[in-house]
Amino acid sequence: MDALNVKHYMEGIGRAARAASRETAKASTAAKNGALLAMAKAIRDSRDALLVANAADVAEAKANGLEAALIDRLTLTAKGVEKMAQGLEQVAALADPVGEITDLKRRPTGIQVGKMRVPLGVVGIIYEARPNVTADAAALCLKSGNAAILRGGKEAIRCNQAIAACVRAGLRAAGLPETAVQVIETTDRAAVGYLVAMPEFVDVIVPRGGKGLIERISKEARVPVIKHLDGNCHVYVDADADASMALKIIENAKTQRLGTCNTAESVVVARRVAAAQVPAIAKMLMAKGIEIRGCAETLALVPNATAATDEDYYTEYLAATISVKVVADVGEAIEHINKYSSGHTEAIVTENYTHAMRFLREVDSSSVMVNASTRFADGFEYGLGAEIGISTDKFHARGPVGLEGLTSQKWIVLGNGEVRD
């Protein structure tokens, strides 16, 4: 496709999505759930075809020298196909958020004023290698009454198109327009540029991928973007922490998985307990192969640690490295975290009520925890059923974004002929 054709193609996709969004917005819960279950069946029935398409994608990616981590994300297994189908069934089982009326209150004038939850309209999702996002994103957008335009990575194009066919089959089976979920067929990069700059057709963009992708899209976008940036997460060990709980939480938060956004990248310790706890924490982490980069006080307590630079405290390592900082008290811990954190998730370990409440209130991150591992910051763990991403923005949606983040609330007024004085 040349540039003019890409523009024309994307406008066609946009126009069809806008029209479909009017149908999905008023679709019954039964129709939406019927479509999701039919998609799950189509995906199970197409298992072999999906694996063949994916194998072709993987072969080409390998031939092109794609790095191992990306190949890993790209690869779909029979178990992965089953998980995709189950994911669709799980979204079908969630309560329908659309049309929910809340906070209805009678005013002195006689009118009743409340809010009704409604879809955003058309959601554009831009993602990289993982083909399962195609099914997950389609499910969340449809259940929340939106139409979706999906743009996957070019490495996954064959498998994404095969999944798209299953999604369309499900929509058709339920009598919903097939254009309710469209997967962009061109791998031309210009398509993304058009997708994020059509406010007349697209209401919000959700980029899922690396920092580079998200920054580029935020810069180009002419519609709101639900951003998922770094996860530079902290665990603060308070002077009144239970020492064994702190050790257990840090172990889980840092070492359960090194490469996730809710992994802890920094430990902050209150001075009063530093001499007792920093060596124990460092020993546990180093036994698991984690390198320690510490402040001067940490270095005095942990001979094998290296000195942390200011840059270290800002860093999301996504690797076997952690920074350690000793602070005076909970106040300095909050200051340190609010300065260096990316605003994703932070935890305090403490038995002190006032410190816990102060940390909860004053730490300015999308998730703030007391006596729990940062690894819990996740849509499934929070009970959202599924998530489309984790927002590090304060606007609209914050933290794990599920069905609710893909909706808005309008005001409704129920009257009996009232007029204003």
Next chain:
Amino acid sequence: MDALNVKHYMEGIGRAARAASRETAKASTAAKNGALLAMAKAIRDSRDALLVANAADVAEAKANGLEAALIDRLTLTAKGVEKMAQGLEQVAALADPVGEITDLKRRPTGIQVGKMRVPLGVVGIIYEARPNVTADAAALCLKSGNAAILRGGKEAIRCNQAIAACVRAGLRAAGLPETAVQVIETTDRAAVGYLVAMPEFVDVIVPRGGKGLIERISKEARVPVIKHLDGNCHVYVDADADASMALKIIENAKTQRLGTCNTAESVVVARRVAAAQVPAIAKMLMAKGIEIRGCAETLALVPNATAATDEDYYTEYLAATISVKVVADVGEAIEHINKYSSGHTEAIVTENYTHAMRFLREVDSSSVMVNASTRFADGFEYGLGAEIGISTDKFHARGPVGLEGLTSQKWIVLGNGEVRD
């Protein structure tokens, strides 16, 4: 100030606001309310000085040939000063939204997950002639735990600075930083350009003013903007409407005030009752000096009407003109409204339950009403206590924006040492 100085000045304002926002975020309810009551007292005590400053602004505006409507908005009376003080007291009386914990639920893992309401941070407000906005906006931002940067119209600069002094006196009396509310002292237009493009210091912009101002700011902004665009509001008279109720609601919605954003600009009537109701509606409106622009069917029923163009249906007149359109039924009414409306406020008049529910659900506007006047779309009428504007966006805040729209919710997790499996 030259350009470089304006930039330097605005960065200083931004930096001070960011620092102050950390204090306002954790300020106690008592401190915030104390500041609001002290501001009210300072404004009452400064009544004469405020009137003198305003008189100088008005004299200059008249000398510069400012149009009468703007002079009217600019002019402050003794009663206006008292209303400003009362407005501050009303905001003090509202519940504090900051720190409110909701939806706390225990998950199967043992953690409790909920949400805590928190300030957005620093709010920038750009407004035109009305000096009372200075006090209103300061109050709403402070009560919601935010720091504010206010930029009023250059016509109101003396009065705004005098009000700003009262605001600072109130903050000082309550032990809060005076930089929690800053009123920009330069009238240089470049200041606005810097204000909307400092994401490191400003979290959201609220423009209050004409469409031109809002469009310009939306284009330049590098932070989210809470937009208040047109109010092209509709009243739909259903086939099952109570005729006298329809007449009463249209009279109020169109004629109570011609120039407000929640004034009806279009009447849509179901064909089955058009012959009976359109002439009565037209007669009532024309008796009040309203010009009718109608579709072909309307013209056949109302000899004095003129033909409506497609452009008429898109128009927010803010004047003694209204468009009238006859449609087949509630379905066509919803389609017509969703096509031509600006998404502000629409009302249906009907005794039919199914039509009412369908209209509520399918009309895509920030406020949707049954059997009530569109004039009720207002923060005070909805019980928000005060409003900073009416958002026609779907994102973050929709409809009248009060304290809640100036906050966000973060997730909180209360654990007992839980880690993730």
